[in-house]
Amino acid sequence: MKILVADDDPQFLRALRITLAAKGYEVVVAADGRQALSLAIDERPDLVMLDLGMPRLDGVAVIEGLRGWSAAPVLVVSGRTGAADKVQALDAGADDYVTKPFAMDELLARIRALTRRVPGQDAEPVVVFGDVTVDLAAHAVERAGSACG
Amino acid sequence: MARGRLRVLLGAAPGVGKTYAMLEEGRRLADEGADVVVAVVETHGRAATAAMLDGLEVLPRVDIEHRGVRLDEMDLDGLLARAPGLALVDELAHTNAPGSQHAKRWQDVDAILAAGIDVISTVNIQHIESLNDVVHEITGAPQRETIPDAVLRSADQVELVDLAPQALRDRLAGGRVYPAERIDAALSNYFRIGNLTALRELALLWLADDVDAKLTEYRRAQGIEGVWEARERVVVALTGGPEGETLLRRGARIAARSGSGELLAVHVTSQDGLRAAHPEHLAAQRALVEQLGGSYHQVIGGEVPAALIDFARGVNATQLVIGVSRRSRPVAAVTGPGVGAAVIRDSGPIDVHIVNHDAAGRRFALPRLGGALSRSRLLAGALLALTAGPLLTWLLATARDPESITLDVLAYSLLVVVVALVGGLWPALFAAVLSGLTLDFLFIEPYYTISVDHPLELWALVLYVVNALLVSWVVDTAARRTRLARRAAAESELLATVAGSVLRGQGAVQALISRTREAFGLAGVRLIVDGDTLATDGEPVGRTTRVPVGARGELELHGGDVAASERRLLGVIAAQLDGAVERESLSETAREVGPLAETDRVRTALLSAVSHDLRRPLAAARAAVTGLRTESLPASDRAELIDTADESLRSLAALLTDLLDVSRVQAGVLGVALADVDPGETVLAALDELGLGPGEVELDLALDGDDVVGAVRADGALLRRVLVNLLDNAARFAPPGERMRVTTSAFAGSAEIRVVDRGPGIPAERRDDVFVPFQRLGDHDNLAGLGLGLALAKGFAEGMGGALRAEETPGGGTTMVVTLPLAGASASARPVGGSVRGASARRKEPDA
Numbered sequence: 001m002k003i004l005v006a007d008d009d010p011q012f013l014r015a016l017r018i019t020l021a022a023k024g025y026e027v028v029v030a031a032d033g034r035q036a037l038s039l040a041i042d043e044r045p046d047l048v049m050l051d052l053g054m055p056r057l058d059g060v061a062v063i064e065g066l067r068g069w070s071a072a073p074v075l076v077v078s079g080r081t082g083a084a085d086k087v088q089a090l091d092a093g094a095d096d097y098v099t100k101p102f103a104m105d106e107l108l109a110r111i112r113a114l115t116r117r118v119p120g121q122d123a124e125p126v127v128v129f130g131d132v133t134v135d136l137a138a139h140a141v142e143r144a145g146s147a148c149g
Numbered sequence: 150m151a152r153g154r155l156r157v158l159l160g161a162a163p164g165v166g167k168t169y170a171m172l173e174e175g176r177r178l179a180d181e182g183a184d185v186v187v188a189v190v191e192t193h194g195r196a197a198t199a200a201m202l203d204g205l206e207v208l209p210r211v212d213i214e215h216r217g218v219r220l221d222e223m224d225l226d227g228l229l230a231r232a233p234g235l236a237l238v239d240e241l242a243h244t245n246a247p248g249s250q251h252a253k254r255w256q257d258v259d260a261i262l263a264a265g266i267d268v269i270s271t272v273n274i275q276h277i278e279s280l281n282d283v284v285h286e287i288t289g290a291p292q293r294e295t296i297p298d299a300v301l302r303s304a305d306q307v308e309l310v311d312l313a314p315q316a317l318r319d320r321l322a323g324g325r326v327y328p329a330e331r332i333d334a335a336l337s338n339y340f341r342i343g344n345l346t347a348l349r350e351l352a353l354l355w356l357a358d359d360v361d362a363k364l365t366e367y368r369r370a371q372g373i374e375g376v377w378e379a380r381e382r383v384v385v386a387l388t389g390g391p392e393g394e395t396l397l398r399r400g401a402r403i404a405a406r407s408g409s410g411e412l413l414a415v416h417v418t419s420q421d422g423l424r425a426a427h428p429e430h431l432a433a434q435r436a437l438v439e440q441l442g443g444s445y446h447q448v449i450g451g452e453v454p455a456a457l458i459d460f461a462r463g464v465n466a467t468q469l470v471i472g473v474s475r476r477s478r479p480v481a482a483v484t485g486p487g488v489g490a491a492v493i494r495d496s497g498p499i500d501v502h503i504v505n506h507d508a509a510g511r512r513f514a515l516p517r518l519g520g521a522l523s524r525s526r527l528l529a530g531a532l533l534a535l536t537a538g539p540l541l542t543w544l545l546a547t548a549r550d551p552e553s554i555t556l557d558v559l560a561y562s563l564l565v566v567v568v569a570l571v572g573g574l575w576p577a578l579f580a581a582v583l584s585g586l587t588l589d590f591l592f593i594e595p596y597y598t599i600s601v602d603h604p605l606e607l608w609a610l611v612l613y614v615v616n617a618l619l620v621s622w623v624v625d626t627a628a629r630r631t632r633l634a635r636r637a638a639a640e641s642e643l644l645a646t647v648a649g650s651v652l653r654g655q656g657a658v659q660a661l662i663s664r665t666r667e668a669f670g671l672a673g674v675r676l677i678v679d680g681d682t683l684a685t686d687g688e689p690v691g692r693t694t695r696v697p698v699g700a701r702g703e704l705e706l707h708g709g710d711v712a713a714s715e716r717r718l719l720g721v722i723a724a725q726l727d728g729a730v731e732r733e734s735l736s737e738t739a740r741e742v743g744p745l746a747e748t749d750r751v752r753t754a755l756l757s758a759v760s761h762d763l764r765r766p767l768a769a770a771r772a773a774v775t776g777l778r779t780e781s782l783p784a785s786d787r788a789e790l791i792d793t794a795d796e797s798l799r800s801l802a803a804l805l806t807d808l809l810d811v812s813r814v815q816a817g818v819l820g821v822a823l824a825d826v827d828p829g830e831t832v833l834a835a836l837d838e839l840g841l842g843p844g845e846v847e848l849d850l851a852l853d854g855d856d857v858v859g860a861v862r863a864d865g866a867l868l869r870r871v872l873v874n875l876l877d878n879a880a881r882f883a884p885p886g887e888r889m890r891v892t893t894s895a896f897a898g899s900a901e902i903r904v905v906d907r908g909p910g911i912p913a914e915r916r917d918d919v920f921v922p923f924q925r926l927g928d929h930d931n932l933a934g935l936g937l938g939l940a941l942a943k944g945f946a947e948g949m950g951g952a953l954r955a956e957e958t959p960g961g962g963t964t965m966v967v968t969l970p971l972a973g974a975s976a977s978a979r980p981v982g983g984s985v986r987g988a989s990a991r992r993k994e995p996d997a
Binding site for chain 1 (some may be wrong): 543760761762764765766767768769770771772773775776779781782788790792793794796797800
């Protein structure tokens with residue numbers, strides 16, 4: 001499992017790189033927003049950990065950049081504690097939000113939770129059997145092209 | 150052989166472009182075919198100047214050895230042997246190396262001129278002998294190289310190479326005058342705007358003197374005589390009244406405007422001693438004249454205008470200031486033209502200013518309504534009726550004739566009309582009845598009875614009275630209308646003023662109050678809002694009338710009645726006052742809220758930044774410590790995690806220290822222990838702390854040799870913190886490969902430590918802002934920290950009695966200058982004497 005960690009504090013990056021590597025994750029680090037985006041493209045991480053306040057490109061902008069094409073879970077790890085910041089990040093497409101400082105166990109648990117259900121590329125919310133089509137997302141059942149029930 | 154001609158280019162300060170101008174002129178002449186040789190030029194490493202040498206013949210210099218030191222000087226013998234048409238000799242005031250043919254370069258130039266060679270040379274104003282002490286006083290730097298004034302005065306041409314002080318500062322900031330390494334305390338002090346402006350003025354004045362002398366010489370040579378002094382002499386005539394002060398100030402302004410004008414005040418005491426003059430006014434005005442730099446004179450004369458003109462002519466006055474007459478118009482009509490008119494008639498070539506002043510009648514007042522005609526006119530009409538009536542009766546009675554009745558009636562009717570014109574309705578009525586009775590009694594048969602036989606005559610008499618009544622009614626109405634019109638005009642003027650002053654805003658309330666008092670002729674007016682007196686004018690005496698102003702205020706009118714018709718106007722004024730008061734209180738609120746909002750914004754930003762900056766290292770440390778608890782971690786990773794935790798905690802500690810220091814500085818409880826501190830050693834300690842070495846920093850600390858900067862009065866620990874902050878900041882902005890510079894230097898009782906970087910620099914308008922704490926808003930640039938460093942450095946420097954300022958590095962970048970008093974220096978600045986000696990001080994003198 002490959003995790004991209006983006007933060008502008010070199011000490012934080014170093015601590016996470018070592019700790020996450022010890023837990024068996026493959027870690028890629030980025031020191032600013034722009035580097036985070038380009039690494040996400042090159043490395044195709046399974047999870048992205050982002051700081052919000054970063055030079056060159058803000059964390060929210062990175063999330064928006066990612067969400068255009070990637071479905072990888074995004075975990076925001078930030079020193080900003082305001083509800084508005086959390087709402088903005090989550091609305092932009094983040095999957096979870098952890099405030100600094102955090103307990104490492106909690107962070108690891110959240111990483112596990114987020115990666116438990118990485119959406120498969122072929123997962124389709126529509127099941128077809130015979131001439132019946134069940135759309136799980138739309139809560140609709142069709143038979144031979146006409147709605148029923 | 151004809152002596153050569155000397156042209157000197159004079160400059161106010163180094164760097165204005167004298168040498169450049171000299172070379173330019175040399176090239177121009179060379180292009181025209183003149184035989185030009187550059188005898189000696191100091192380019193001071195300025196590229197533009199060096200480029201000008203291209204294509205000119207440059208005479209090699211000669212080496213002169215003096216006590217083991219090799220100095221190069223102009224080759225005088227070589228030049229004389231070469232014998233060009235024109236020699237360019239830089240720096241006329243230069244002192245030659247010992248052992249040269251002449252001690253001074255101007256003596257060399259003398260020899261060159263004697264050989265028939267023309268010379269163009271340069272000199273700075275600071276080097277002129279007679280200005281030596283003045284320049285020393287202005288710049289604080291003593292000048293050793295001087296040139297006698299006579300040498301310059303005898304030059305055929307002296308031209309000023311002029312550059313505005315700010316332009317020169319820009320040139321300096323652009324690195325086009327000196328390289329950054331040369332800038333030290335003495336030089337940066339020398340190039341202050343104030344200094345440069347003073348030096349420029351000196352240069353301009355010196356040249357003006359020179360031009361003046363040459364002009365006088367020319368006049369003498371051409372036999373032009375009778376030159377009037379082009380100086381204004383302003384005579385102010387004082388009557389001894391209170392308006393004298395206004396006149397004096399006006400006169401002083403006229404004198405000042407003409408440059409070096411002279412102010413004379415004169416009071417004419419009349420021979421008969423009848424005119425009223427207040428001795429206390431005159432005494433006060435006499436003091437004022439002296440304060441304004443003028444002189445006071447008193448003359449005695451029968452006729453004031455004649456005495457005034459005589460005095461003005463006697464002192465060669467060009468301007469005469471007198472006040473507007475204080476007499477009212479009717480008095481003036483009776484007593485003939487006033488002093489003003491007479492003075493203007495006789496003034497001849499002297500310009501006469503007639504100045505208005507407060508004492509000249511009432512400035513502005515509403516005409517009173519009430520009776521159509523004034524009481525005095527009423528009285529005059531009655532008097533006329535009483536005196537002209539009997540006179541006319543006597544005249545007509547002497548020529549009484551039965552046939553003259555028509556003439557009698559017409560004469561009396563004329564009398565009634567005249568009385569009506571003068572005194573209006575009531576005197577006219579009085580005159581009509583009286584003349585009607587007189588007519589009947591004296592001129593209508595039967596005589597001496599008040600009876601009318603014929604009904605026709607009765608009708609005639611009635612018609613006569615009605616006529617008189619109608620005429621006087623017309624006169625009365627006209628007078629009333631005129632008065633109303635005048636009143637309306639005055640009211641509308643008052644309203645216009647009222648509206649205007651509210652629109653103009655500034656001090657509107659006070660202006661309104663004063664206007665109201667003037668307009669209604671009151672003793673005093675006071676505006677009270679919420680129990681506080683907001684504005685007042687005059688004295689609160691006499692009867693009080695109150696007018697409400699808005700919901701909270703009241704306008705108090707003292708002394709004088711306010712008629713009902715004037716209430717309407719007062720209502721308008723009260724409404725305007727209310728608006729003005731409201732406006733003032735609103736703008737006050739805005740003023741109060743503005744900084745609050747700003748503080749609030751800063752506080753919010755500060756809170757988020759502080760919380761972020763505190764959380765950041767804490768998160769890293771905590772993550773590192775958790776990581777350490779992981780089993781089976783390789784030793785190298787373990788060591789790295791410990792480093793991480795250590796560094797994070799250290800930066801956390803540093804941040805907390807800064808925060809606490811800032812609050813200490815802001816609370817003014819900084820504990821400062823002043824001692825004699827060696828600035829050089831403190832710089833080294835600060836560099837050590839930051840781990841900066843020669844690869845990053847270039848030092849010019851003058852640790853040994855002549856240039857030693859003595860100890861400074863400072864708190865060693867605080868000074869070190871200041872320097873660490875400045876160096877840390879400079880290192881952050883230094884472009885890769887560019888070294889910072891740290892220099893120390895002393896000047897006039899204080900030492901300067903300059904931290905020079907070649908970074909992007911700070912725009913001039915932001916230069917003060919960088920010292921304000923919590924500059925960085927938000928958390929986007931963690932490397933920049935909270936922006937506490939520079940704020941702390943400034944607070945510490947000022948806490949030690951020093952200063953910290955940001956300057957532009959010549960050629961780009963920022964130079965932070967820490968100024969501290971030298972140990973042993975008294976509080977007042979004094980020129981450097983002890984700490985900078987001989988040769989080194991000479992090096993610190995700016996050269997051209």
